[in-house]
Amino acid sequence: MKQTNDLIRELREDRDLNQAEIAKILGIVQQTYSNYETGQFELPTRHLSTLAAYYRVNTDFLLGNTTYSGELDRLNEKYTDMVTTGELLSDALSLNKKNRLILQSFLEYLKDKQNKF
Numbered sequence: 001m002k003q004t005n006d007l008i009r010e011l012r013e014d015r016d017l018n019q020a021e022i023a024k025i026l027g028i029v030q031q032t033y034s035n036y037e038t039g040q041f042e043l044p045t046r047h048l049s050t051l052a053a054y055y056r057v058n059t060d061f062l063l064g065n066t067t068y069s070g071e072l073d074r075l076n077e078k079y080t081d082m083v084t085t086g087e088l089l090s091d092a093l094s095l096n097k098k099n100r101l102i103l104q105s106f107l108e109y110l111k112d113k114q115n116k117f
Helices: 004-014 019-026 030-038 045-055 072-076 085-093 097-115
Strands: none
Touching: 004 019, 004 030, 004 045, 019 030, 019 045, 072 085
């Protein structure tokens, strides 16, 4: 998993922002923000929360604890009329290894089929 300093740099660069712009959002000077990106200073919780909200990612993603970057409240969204995204994920996680591989193959098949139309 990536480190917080690498993740915040990548998020900033992906959006074609400079360090001064992000520093202004955080209410700090550019040099302090630069120290967060280089890993010289640890990113304080208050800035972690601000950046997560700004980039619309979850804090666990910024901390390098997960590769899921989406906001956690999206797990409560209806996936279909019958289940939420979180319920669907829970069902997938309850499968044994063999059935997870089958599900993954089926999802790839559906994505490929969808892309052809």
